[in-house]
Amino acid sequence: MPRLNRDDLGVSLMLLVVCVIWGTTFVVMKVGITYIPPLLFAASRFLVGGLLMLPLLKHFGIPFPAQRDLGALMLLGILQCTLSFGMVFVAMRFVPAGTTSVILYIYPLITNVFAHFFLPGEQLNKRKMVGLGTGMAGLLLVIEHQAREGMQEGSIAGISMILVGALSWSVASILVRKRFPAHSSLQLTAFQMIFGSLFLFFAAYLWERHIPIYMNITAISLWLYSTVLASMLAFALWFSALNRWGAGRASIFMFLVPIVGVLSATIFLAEPVSWQLMAALACVAIGIITVSISPSGAGAFTIHNH
Numbered sequence: 144m145p146r147l148n149r150d151d152l153g154v155s156l157m158l159l160v161v162c163v164i165w166g167t168t169f170v171v172m173k174v175g176i177t178y179i180p181p182l183l184f185a186a187s188r189f190l191v192g193g194l195l196m197l198p199l200l201k202h203f204g205i206p207f208p209a210q211r212d213l214g215a216l217m218l219l220g221i222l223q224c225t226l227s228f229g230m231v232f233v234a235m236r237f238v239p240a241g242t243t244s245v246i247l248y249i250y251p252l253i254t255n256v257f258a259h260f261f262l263p264g265e266q267l268n269k270r271k272m273v274g275l276g277t278g279m280a281g282l283l284l285v286i287e288h289q290a291r292e293g294m295q296e297g298s299i300a301g302i303s304m305i306l307v308g309a310l311s312w313s314v315a316s317i318l319v320r321k322r323f324p325a326h327s328s329l330q331l332t333a334f335q336m337i338f339g340s341l342f343l344f345f346a347a348y349l350w351e352r353h354i355p356i357y358m359n360i361t362a363i364s365l366w367l368y369s370t371v372l373a374s375m376l377a378f379a380l381w382f383s384a385l386n387r388w389g390a391g392r393a394s395i396f397m398f399l400v401p402i403v404g405v406l407s408a409t410i411f412l413a414e415p416v417s418w419q420l421m422a423a424l425a426c427v428a429i430g431i432i433t434v435s436i437s438p439s440g441a442g443a444f445t446i447h448n449h
Contacts, residue, residue, distance in 0.1 A: 154387050157380040158396040166244065166403020168373045170411050171365050172232060173240040178362035180351035181232035186343035188366065189224050192374030193336030196329065199379055203386075205327045208334055215322045217338045219331065222315035224339025229346065230308035237301030238289075239414045244404025245285050245424050246305045248431065251397065252278040253313040255434045261317050271434050278430025284423035328390070329382045336374075391435070398431040 175184050200207070208216055235243055252275050258265035267275070289298060315335075323331055384393045405424050408414040 150387065154384050154393075155396075157384050158393060159399070161377045161380050161384070162396055162399035163403050164372050164377045166400045167407045167411075168369055169235075169240040169244045169404040170407045171368050171373070173235050173243075173408070173412065175362065175365040175369065176232060176235060178357045178359070179366065180347060180354040180356065181236060182229060182343055182347035182351050183356070184366070184369075185224070185228055185232040186340045186347050188370045188374070189228070189336040189343065190340035191370050193333045193340065195371065195375040196333035196336070196378055199329060199375070199382070200327075200333060203327075203329060203382065205330050208326075208330055212323070212326075215318070216331070216334045219315055219318055219322075220335035220337070220339030221342055222311050222318065223335050225342040225346070226311040227308040227315065228339075229343055230304040230311070234301035234304035234308070237297035238305060239408060240412060241405035241408035241414050241416075241420065242285055242289065243305055244401040244408075245420070245427055246282065246302065247309050247312075248397070248401040248427055249278050249282050250309040250312040250316070251394075251431050251434055253309060254316045257313055257317045258320070262320055270436075274430040274433025276430075277426050277433065281423040281426025281430065284419050284426065288417055288419035288423065328385065329378065332378065395432060395435045397435070398428040401427055 172184070179187075199205075231243065231247060238246075255265070255267065255271050255275060259267045286302065289302065319326075319328075319331060381393075401424060405416065405420065409416050
């Protein structure tokens with residue numbers, strides 16, 4: 144077995160920090176939407192987060208997108224931010240943070256199914272089928288756990304919205320691979336966040352303009368965490384890791400995000416942990432690892448904006 148050199152150790156530590164930040168962001172989102180309406184929280188967080196990433200483009204020497212790419216980038220923003228995370232932010236009013244992280248992270252598994260039909264050379268094989276089946280078993284365990292614990296009002300709708308969010312994220316991942324195969328992930332992420340936030344602001348105006356906003360030091364701190372740490376800092380580390388390791392190898396670490404999500408929700412929000420939830424978490428994590436271990440796995444081509 145090859146020894147882990149100093150550079151690999153540094154990249155591993157960067158990815159661990161990224162996973163901890165993105166995993167704990169589910170707790171931040173859950174608490175944050177009690178102060179700021181969910182769509183407005185998401186819109187402002189993505190707009191400022193996207194703008195903060197623009198200096199990173201200059202730092203890495205990445206140009207702004209060409210005019211011919213703006214339409215596709217807007218579609219990507221609608222899929223990735225407006226639909227995917229807009230749904231998740233609203234759903235978290237009804238679904239626990241830990242459960243949300245587990246359900247949302249079936250998206251790499253769905254991505255592999257779409258890749259089978261839409262990406263040449265990305266057919267499902269036995270290994271991916273095992274990962275897909277394991278992850279789907281985890282999803283069923285989560286739903287069974289929620290039903291056993293007693294669904295609060297809106298839980299079914301909330302779970303459905305998270306599933307739609309995961310589905311939309313997967314479609315966005317395929318769009319990235321088909322339309323932007325040679326583009327910088329940092330460029331795509333920054334501009335789809337900016338474009339997606341505009342539609343979120345419109346949705347917030349339609350449905351949340353009469354909902355009060357409670358701005359205090361807690362609300363501001365939560366918003367800054369999700370915007371500065373989860374966007375600018377985490378993405379700086381993430382893309383630094385991508386530059387050194389490549390997407391396939393780095394994406395394997397993503398199984399840690401729902402694990403951190405469940406643990407942080409238990410620690411900070413006192414969310415109950417049952418054997419069903421832990422088993423579901425294990426199934427989803429194993430599924431992510433299984434479909435990501437190949438450098439050409441579809442799960443390696445996703446972009447993230449927690």
